[in-house]
Amino acid sequence: MQPEFNPSEIEAKWQKKWEEKKVYEMDFKKAKDPYYCLVMFPYPSGARLHVGHWYMYSVPDSFSRFQKMRGKDVFHPMGFDAFGLPAENFAISTGTPPAESTEGNVGVMIEQFKRMGCMYDWSKTLNTSKPDYYKWTQWLFLKMFEKDLAYRKDANVNWCSGCKTVLANEQVWEGKCERCDTDIILKPMTQWYWKTKEYAQKLLDNLEELDWPEKTKIMQKNWIGRSEGMNFKFKVKDSDVEFEVYDSVPQTFRAQTFAVIAPEHPLLTELIKGQENEQEVLDFIERVKKKKATKKYNFEEDLEGVFTGRYVEFVTGDLPLWVASFAVMDYGTGIVNCSVHDERDFAFAKKYDIPLHVVMVPEDEKEAKKVKNLEYCFTKDPDGIMLEPEEFKGRRWGEVRGDIIKYIEKEGIGYPVVQYRLRDWTISRQRYWGSLIPIVYDPDGKAHPVPEEHLPWKIPIDVEFKPTGTSPIAESKELKKRVEKIFGKGWTPEVDTMDTFVCSSFYQFRFLAENGQKELVPKTVEKKWMPVDMYIGGPEHACMHLIYARFVTMALKDMGHVSVDEPFQKLFHQGLITHKGAKMSKSKDNVVSPDDFVEKYGSDVFRLYMMFMGPFADGGDWNDTGIKGPDRFAKKAYKKIIQSKFGEQSKALTVGLNRTIKKCTEEMEALRFNTAISSLMEFLNLTEKEGIDKDSAETFVKLLAPLAPHLAEELWENLGGKGFVVEQEWPKFDPKLIQSDMVTIAVQVNGKLRGDFEAGSGILEKDAISQAKAVENVKRFIEGNKIKKEIYVEGKLVSFVV
RNA sequence: GCCGCUGUGGUGGAAUGGUAGACACUAGGGACUUAAAAUCCCUUGGACAUUAGUCCGUGCUGGUUCGAGUCCAGCCAGCGGCACCA
Numbered sequence: 001m002q003p004e005f006n007p008s009e010i011e012a013k014w015q016k017k018w019e020e021k022k023v024y025e026m027d028f029k030k031a032k033d034p035y036y037c038l039v040m041f042p043y044p045s046g047a048r049l050h051v052g053h054w055y056m057y058s059v060p061d062s063f064s065r066f067q068k069m070r071g072k073d074v075f076h077p078m079g080f081d082a083f084g085l086p087a088e089n090f091a092i093s094t095g096t097p098p099a100e101s102t103e104g105n106v107g108v109m110i111e112q113f114k115r116m117g118c119m120y121d122w123s124k125t126l127n128t129s130k131p132d133y134y135k136w137t138q139w140l141f142l143k144m145f146e147k148d149l150a151y152r153k154d155a156n157v158n159w160c161s162g163c164k165t166v167l168a169n170e171q172v173w174e175g176k177c178e179r180c181d182t183d184i185i186l187k188p189m190t191q192w193y194w195k196t197k198e199y200a201q202k203l204l205d206n207l208e209e210l211d212w213p214e215k216t217k218i219m220q221k222n223w224i225g226r227s228e229g230m231n232f233k234f235k236v237k238d239s240d241v242e243f244e245v246y247d248s249v250p251q252t253f254r255a256q257t258f259a260v261i262a263p264e265h266p267l268l269t270e271l272i273k274g275q276e277n278e279q280e281v282l283d284f285i286e287r288v289k290k291k292k293a294t295k296k297y298n299f300e301e302d303l304e305g306v307f308t309g310r311y312v313e314f315v316t317g318d319l320p321l322w323v324a325s326f327a328v329m330d331y332g333t334g335i336v337n338c339s340v341h342d343e344r345d346f347a348f349a350k351k352y353d354i355p356l357h358v359v360m361v362p363e364d365e366k367e368a369k370k371v372k373n374l375e376y377c378f379t380k381d382p383d384g385i386m387l388e389p390e391e392f393k394g395r396r397w398g399e400v401r402g403d404i405i406k407y408i409e410k411e412g413i414g415y416p417v418v419q420y421r422l423r424d425w426t427i428s429r430q431r432y433w434g435s436l437i438p439i440v441y442d443p444d445g446k447a448h449p450v451p452e453e454h455l456p457w458k459i460p461i462d463v464e465f466k467p468t469g470t471s472p473i474a475e476s477k478e479l480k481k482r483v484e485k486i487f488g489k490g491w492t493p494e495v496d497t498m499d500t501f502v503c504s505s506f507y508q509f510r511f512l513a514e515n516g517q518k519e520l521v522p523k524t525v526e527k528k529w530m531p532v533d534m535y536i537g538g539p540e541h542a543c544m545h546l547i548y549a550r551f552v553t554m555a556l557k558d559m560g561h562v563s564v565d566e567p568f569q570k571l572f573h574q575g576l577i578t579h580k581g582a583k584m585s586k587s588k589d590n591v592v593s594p595d596d597f598v599e600k601y602g603s604d605v606f607r608l609y610m611m612f613m614g615p616f617a618d619g620g621d622w623n624d625t626g627i628k629g630p631d632r633f634a635k636k637a638y639k640k641i642i643q644s645k646f647g648e649q650s651k652a653l654t655v656g657l658n659r660t661i662k663k664c665t666e667e668m669e670a671l672r673f674n675t676a677i678s679s680l681m682e683f684l685n686l687t688e689k690e691g692i693d694k695d696s697a698e699t700f701v702k703l704l705a706p707l708a709p710h711l712a713e714e715l716w717e718n719l720g721g722k723g724f725v726v727e728q729e730w731p732k733f734d735p736k737l738i739q740s741d742m743v744t745i746a747v748q749v750n751g752k753l754r755g756d757f758e759a760g761s762g763i764l765e766k767d768a769i770s771q772a773k774a775v776e777n778v779k780r781f782i783e784g785n786k787i788k789k790e791i792y793v794e795g796k797l798v799s800f801v802v
Numbered sequence: 803g804c805c806g807c808u809g810u811g812g813u814g815g816a817a818u819g820g821u822a823g824a825c826a827c828u829a830g831g832g833a834c835u836u837a838a839a840a841u842c843c844c845u846u847g848g849a850c851a852u853u854a855g856u857c858c859g860u861g862c863u864g865g866u867u868c869g870a871g872u873c874c875a876g877c878c879a880g881c882g883g884c885a886c887c888a
Contacts, residue, residue, distance in 0.1 A: 215806055219883060222805065227887075247888065260888090303886085324886095331887040344886065421887060542883080612826075613814060620814065629814095629826040632841095675816070678825035685825090746821040751869040753821055777855075789868055797820050801868045 005638040007602025011710040015114055023724055024076075024119040028512065028525045031073035036529050037064045038508060038568075040537030040545070043081040043500075044105035046090035049112045051584065051610075051622065054594045055577050058607045059616050059673065060536045061118040065706035066668045068119070069730040075529065077511045078113060078120040080106050082129035084500035088433035092466050098433045099461070102129055117603050117709050119726070124511060128503035129433070132515045135456035137435040137503050139520065140552065141427075142449050143559055145439075149195045152447065155426060156186035156264075166430040186289065191428040192437060192496070196551050200224050200420040202565070203550055212571040216542045223543040225421025230405060232337060232414040234259070237311040237318055241267060246332030246419055249380065251397055251404050253413075254388040255339035255359040258349065259312050260305060260324035262334040263288045268308075268323065275309035281323055288325045303348055315413055316357070324348060332419055346377035359388040360397055425548065427499045432465040432472040434497025440483050443490035454486065459497075473497070501545055505552035508532055508567050520561055527563045535568035546571070572671060575619025577610065584622075592622050604708035605631045611673035611707065633681050634711055640687060641701065641715045646694040653690040655740045656683055657699060661733035664703045677707060694719065699731045739795075747772040748799040749781040765792045772798035 018024060028034075039060045042053060057078075064076040082102050090105065091098035106127060113120060126133055144150040157166045162182030166189070177184060196203075204224050207217045229248035236242070247253065261268060263285040272281045284306045291302060305324035312319050319337070326344055327336050338345035340356035349356050361368035362378060363385055371378040378384065382398025391407065392400055408414045428437065438450035438457040450457050460476035473479060474495040483493045509521040512529050537545075549567050557565040576583065579590040598606050608630035613620025649657075660683040667676040680703060687696070698719055705712035705725045716725035739761050745768060746756045755775040759768065769790050772778060778800075785802035792798055 215883085218806060222884060225884095225887070229888085245888085249888075326886045326888090328887060336888045338888080342888065345888080419887080421884095539882080615815090618808095618815095623814065623827070626814065626827050633826090635840095674814090675825080678816075681825055744821080748820080748869070751820095751867090756821070780855095791820090791868060793820055797869095799820075799868055 005635050007604060007634075007710070008599075010714045011115075011117060011603055014710045014713045015117060017713075018119075018724070019114075021724070023726065024121050025123055026073070026075045026121050028075075028529065031075075031528075033072050034529050035067050035072035035074045035534075036532045037067065037074055037076045037534045038511070038532045038536070039076075039078075040535075040541065041079045041081050041504070041507065042109065043084060043086050044090075044102055044109055045086035046094070046101065046105050049109065049116075049594060051577050051579075051592050051594050054116065054606065055610050055619070056536075056538070056574055057113065057118060058116050058603075059574065059611055059671070060534075061116070061120075062607065062611065062673060062706045062709075063534070063536075063668065063671060064119055065709060065726055066730070068726060069702065069705065069728060071729065074119075075121070075511075076119055077124050077126075078118070078122075079126035079507060079511065080109070080128065081500060081504050081507075082106060082127050083134070083434045083497075083503055085431070085433075087129070088431060088465070091433065097461070098465060099129070099459075102127075115598065115603060116607075119709075126507065126510055128435075128500070128507070131456040131458060133510065134435040134503070136506070136510060136520055137498060138438040138450075138455050138457050139452065140502065140506060140556075141435075141438055141498065142452060142455075143561075144194055144555065145449050147555070147559060149198065149555055150427075151193055151195070152190055153193055154188050155191045155193075157189050157191070157430070158184050159187035160184055186292070189428075189430070191426050192439075193424040194427055194551075196425045196547070197420060197422055199551050199554050200226070200422045201418075202554055203422070203547065206550070206566055210566060210571070211569055213539075213573055216539060216546070216571065216573070219542040220547060223422060223547065225419075227419045227421070229417060229419060230408060230414040231333070231417045232314070232408075234312045234314060234335070234337075236271060236321070237313050239271070239310075241271065243267070243335060244333050245335050245337045246417065247337060247414075248419070249341070250408055250414065251386070251401055252339055252341040252359055253337075253404075253408065254316060255341050255357050256314060256316050256337045257319060257339065257357050258322060258345075258354050259314075259319045259335060259337045260322045260327045260348070261308070261336075262327035262329040263323055263325070264329040265327075265334045271310050271321075272308050277306070277309055281306055281308055284323060291325075303344070303351065305348060305352065307352075315411075320354065322348075322352070322354075330423060331421065340374065340377065341379045343377050343379060346379075350374075360384040360386050422547075425499075425501075425551070427502055428496040429499055431497050432459075432463065434500060435503065436473065437494045437496050437498055439494035440487055441492045441494070442487070447494070448487070501548045502552075504545055505548040506556065508535075508549070508553075509556075509562060520556070523563070530562065530564045531567055531569040534570050534572065536572045536574060539573040573617060575614070575617050577613070577619050577622055579622040581621060592624075597627060601627060601631050602634075602710070604711045605634050608634065608677060608708055612677045614674050616671040616673060630677070633677075633684065634708060636684055637700075637704065638711065638715065640684065640692060641697050642718055644692055644697065646697065647691050649693040649696055650690045652740065653686060653692070653696060654737055656686045656690070657696050658733040658737040660703065661699065661731045662738060665730070665733075668706065673707065676703075680704060680707075701725060702728050702731050743795045745772070745795070746797045747775055747778050748797065749778060750801060751799070754778045754781050761795055763795075765794075768792055768798055772800070 037060060039057060061076065064074045068074040087102045088098055091101045094101055110122070128134065141150065159166060160177040160180065160182050162177055162180035204221065204226055207220060210217070227248050229246055230250045231244040231246055232253065234243055234245055245259065272278045302325055305322045308321045308323055310321045312321050327334065338348065340346055340358050341360060356374055358372050360378065361371045361384065362381065363383060370376060382396065384397035386392045386395050386397060386400055392404060405416055409416070436457050436459055438455065439447050440450055441447055460473060460479040462478045463472045463476045465472055479493050483491050509526060512525050513521040553562065553567040554565045556562045578584065579592050582588050582590055584591045594606065605627065609627040612630050660679050663679040664676045667673065683700060698721065701712050701715045701719065702725060709726065712725045741761055742758055743761045744756050745759055747754055755777040757771055757775050759771060769792060773782065782800055782802055787800050787802055789801035
């Protein structure tokens with residue numbers, strides 16, 4: 001009676017053995033060939049691991065195992081991004097304090113990860129919501145504050161009056177609260193910012209060096225949005241107010257006939273004070289602000305404005321100043337000078353009958369006439385002919401830019417500047433479940449850092465953690481007392497917490513540290529292990545986490561705390577697993593529960609199937625019956641190795657084996673596990689015909705080890721292998737042995753396949769051609785025709801042109 | 803609107819410019835079985851022909867090439883990101 005393949009038994013057995021023998025524990029100092037493979041850590045939400053988790057974590061685990069067998073000292077850690085909304089929402093819905101419920105959820109997740117069979121070193125896990133972690137989040141804030149990279153400013157936040165809470169942009173759906181459907185309004189609150197803009201240029205420049213997907217680099221580039229232009233100087237007529245205006249197209253500065261100012265501009269109320277239509281302008285500002293707050297704002301439909309009654313002095317004359325809905329406060333200076341040569345300005349001027357002045361026309365006379373008659377907007381055409389300024393008359397828009405910039409500078413009207421679309425990072429959150437910002441205010445309201453010795457600056461627990469509007473932390477009597485005791489009477493705490501993206505902006509360093517150490521990360525270890533060699537995670541973080549982590553790393557480098565300015569040398573985005581062609585979601589009722597399948601088929605088979613669906617970068621579409629393929633493969637492999645009477649290695653098997661090694665190695669290196677698995681299937685199919693010898697069996701098991709770790713250990717043990725298969729050396733192939741003795745050569749006539757023949761692999765070109773001519777079916781096509789050309793591709797193909 | 807990616811059988815997907823559809827799934831047929839499951843064997847892009855073979859076929863239209871899923875140009879469709887940025 002043969003033993004049956006029993007995944008749950010095998011998997012439990014090997015998980016226990018790995019743990020007992022501490023196979024995956026990493027000694028940072030002893031490691032000789034460090035390889036840091038990091039996967040974006042999960043947040044505990046209270047739900048069980050879903051298919052996405054299994055895909056995102058089990059596949060990189062296979063990759064890490066592959067690298068380990070190739071001789072790398074692989075550090076592949078796992079932690080928990082435990083602060084933030086998902087954990088807080090879970091706590092609110094269950095009525096359990098977040099610290100407690102998060103602890104429980106993390107415990108459950110760890111058990112599930114163990115069931116997955118991942119090679120995580122659990123002695124080095126981390127949890128961002130623990131005091132020994134958030135101490136460093138707060139430390140980071142203090143350093144930012146110290147280096148003047150943190151500041152306070154009033155800003156509008158998304159406010160839901162239903163939930164009485166501030167919402168993140170992601171929680172606002174079409175202007176409404178994702179939970180209670182109430183209209184969102186913008187509410188001004190004082191927020192802490194970090195100066196990401198300060199690093200905009202470096203964030204852009206460094207992209208060149210990174211081994212990242214091109215599309216992600218482009219996304220970041222667009223997000224940073226570098227733009228070169230000029231600032232023009234303005235003075236408001238009959239007033240002392242002066243300001244500057246940014247223009248990225250200075251070529252047409254002579255066309256400027258009016259200016260617009262953003263409704264949120266701080267100078268605006270002063271400018272309109274006492275003006276005839278002051279009330280009209282104020283009403284307009286209110287209306288636009290409200291409309292913008294609904295997030296339903298549409299540029300074309302909602303293009304509107306009102307004249308302020310003021311004029312600004314410019315070289316082209318006195319320009320009327322309008323308040324306009326389309327002017328953006330947080331780009332440039334909040335004021336725009338407008339001209340006929342801009343689509344939006346043009347539309348606005350037409351709507352309100354504002355005079356326009358053409359300074360550039362198309363070459364074609366008819367078209368030029370139309371443009372002069374303001375029939376349409378002529379903009380940014382390299383072939384446009386300049387009319388003004390006089391010195392540039394007749395030159396083309398496309399080549400005149402540099403000279404005009406010099407001219408403007410010389411005339412003293414403006415000077416060149418670089419603008420970025422990237423905004424400073426608002427890190428304040430009016431939430432309970434996060435790292436408390438380590439700031440206190442003196443009786444005059446001035447901000448002071450909490451000295452490092454008081455870190456971790458603990459989250460108070462004497463509060464209602466459900467959201468009320470202000471940070472729940474404001475209610476804490478304990479925190480108030482604590483502050484007065486340390487700093488003195490009348491001092492008050494900052495009650496906001498930090499964005500969870502702060503926690504995850506430096507975790508790559510904290511994995512390398514131990515609790516109780518006096519620095520963020522020990523210098524020698526950091527230098528040896530950073531940057532991360534392979535970083536894996538979803539593309540949705542391209543412009544959030546991946547910018548923040550880069551920014552924080554750069555800042556830490558400049559402060560001398562770390563040795564690298566880029567945290568992630570290589571980046572890889574996993575694809576998405578869909579079901580029935582759609583993203584899995586409860587509302588579509590197409591969610592696949594991994595637990596049922598793991599129960600039935602085991603973790604190995606489940607993992608194999610996910611990898612087999614397609615390249616890791618592409619994800620795949622889940623199919624309930626598709627898993628049978630990898631299941632049959634696992635069973636066959638088990639049967640083959642367990643009960644085989646090993647014989648001699650046939651020539652064909654030698655070739656097959658060497659090819660399989662080559663293919664597996666190349667495909668796994670590129671994270672294309674689907675083709676690695678199919679090559680192993682092909683090899684196993686080949687053994688049905690050719691039989692198998694012990695040597696091939698051992699090699700096969702090693703190749704299988706990263707993909708089906710438990711099964712491979714079991715088979716390795718059965719083969720009498722020493723130690724763990726995951727600790728074995730990765731097989732090497734012999735290039736001489738991937739060529740078989742006989743090859744099939746295809747014959748084409750005029751590019752169409754007409755036959756083939758068998759030949760020795762060393763066949764000479766002239767023999768191949770003469771044999772090709774002799775192929776029965778080929779004869780039919782070349783007979784009676786003159787052969788114009790004969791092409792031979794070695795060992796593969798003969799092609800005739802007749 | 804701008805930027806990027808992707809289009810291959812019934813399905814997931816393979817193919818350094820060189821035999822399109824590897825490897826699987828599904829479906830159909832058969833073997834074993836009292837039966838089912840499991841397992842094994844055969845067929846499985848379409849049409850004609852059923853021995854040989856021929857024609858068509860990788861979103862569409864062209865181009866380069868002896869030869870194009872692959873390279874180039876233009877279009878169409880789907881997905882993702884950004885979106886009043888002066």
